[in-house]
Amino acid sequence: MGEASFDDLIPLADVPATGDISIIWYGATLLSLAGLLVLSILGRKKTQDD
Secondary structure, X not given: OOOOOHHHHOOOOOOOOXXXXXXXXXXXXXXXXXXXXXXXXXXXHHHHHO
C-alpha cells in the first residue's frame, strides 16, 4: 500500500498548450481582401468621375 508505483516515479514534462493560431491568418487574409475590395471600388469611382 505504501509503495509508489512505477508511473509515479517517472517525472513528466509540464508543457504549456500551444493552441492553433490559424484564426489569426484567416483574419489577416479577410482584412487584406477587404482592403483590396475597398481600393478597387474607390479606383473605379475615381476613373468614372474623370
